[in-house]
Amino acid sequence: MNFHVYIPARYGASRLPGKPLLEFDGKPLVRHVWERAMASGAASVVIATDDTRIAAAARAFGASVEMTDPALPSGTDRIAAACAARGLAADAVVVNVQGDEPHMPSTVIEQVASVVAAGGCDMASVCEPLEDSQVFDTNVVKVVRDDDDRALYFSRAAIPWDRDRYARERTVGALDAYRRHVGIYGYRVGFLARFVSLPPARIEQLEALEQLRALAAGAVIRVPDAVAPCGRGVDTPADLERLRAG
Numbered sequence: 001m002n003f004h005v006y007i008p009a010r011y012g013a014s015r016l017p018g019k020p021l022l023e024f025d026g027k028p029l030v031r032h033v034w035e036r037a038m039a040s041g042a043a044s045v046v047i048a049t050d051d052t053r054i055a056a057a058a059r060a061f062g063a064s065v066e067m068t069d070p071a072l073p074s075g076t077d078r079i080a081a082a083c084a085a086r087g088l089a090a091d092a093v094v095v096n097v098q099g100d101e102p103h104m105p106s107t108v109i110e111q112v113a114s115v116v117a118a119g120g121c122d123m124a125s126v127c128e129p130l131e132d133s134q135v136f137d138t139n140v141v142k143v144v145r146d147d148d149d150r151a152l153y154f155s156r157a158a159i160p161w162d163r164d165r166y167a168r169e170r171t172v173g174a175l176d177a178y179r180r181h182v183g184i185y186g187y188r189v190g191f192l193a194r195f196v197s198l199p200p201a202r203i204e205q206l207e208a209l210e211q212l213r214a215l216a217a218g219a220v221i222r223v224p225d226a227v228a229p230c231g232r233g234v235d236t237p238a239d240l241e242r243l244r245a246g
Helices: 029-038 052-060 075-086 106-118 163-169 189-197 202-207 211-216 237-245
Strands: 004-009 044-049 064-067 093-097 123-129 142-145 151-155 179-188
Touching: 004 029, 004 075, 029 044, 029 052, 029 093, 029 106, 044 052, 044 075, 052 064, 064 075, 075 093, 075 189, 093 106, 106 123, 106 179, 123 211, 151 211, 179 189, 202 211
Parallel strands: 004 044, 004 093, 044 064, 142 179
Antiparallel strands: 093 179, 123 179, 142 151
């Protein structure tokens, strides 16, 4: 199977400035992600960045880099611009691996590419079981799927909502009904180009979840369970310290 991995990496993260270059285990965060992607079997792995410091560090450890416009509003836009600059064909499969997911398994990257390549969807992602402490955590995105693993909705709220149990006990039902959405995406380049051309959807703006734009436009997003535990991304200084502590 032929697919490509693009890693968006931005220097100006509001909660953790310079995040891609912050180190643990003797390597910058973006290098950990790149190494996982390189082990996935991808035909190419490209770091798409708007910052010369990230570009210099990435080239120093051997990565392929595509510079993108700092004004681009999201990592998805950054990847779309990088794919266009590289001249990828409309039917090429691309996996968007976030630059702050240092524990993303190579097998999951390949899984997402395989789901796209198999057809029957516009986008692919994965999910995994939700921990009790994450149910009401608005930083943890939940997904509800149909019987064929197609996403029905994504939310920062606790979905599905166990109405009767919450009314009785002020808690939700069995955790096996819940899934944490993992922020990895696969698509063909043609769909990616169409996606970034769409205006933001109202539900996307309310939830601050970009994937809801695709659902609002009628796209099919297939979200199977991940074939391996994906770990948590790095969004805050506390996340980084947790990584450094092992």
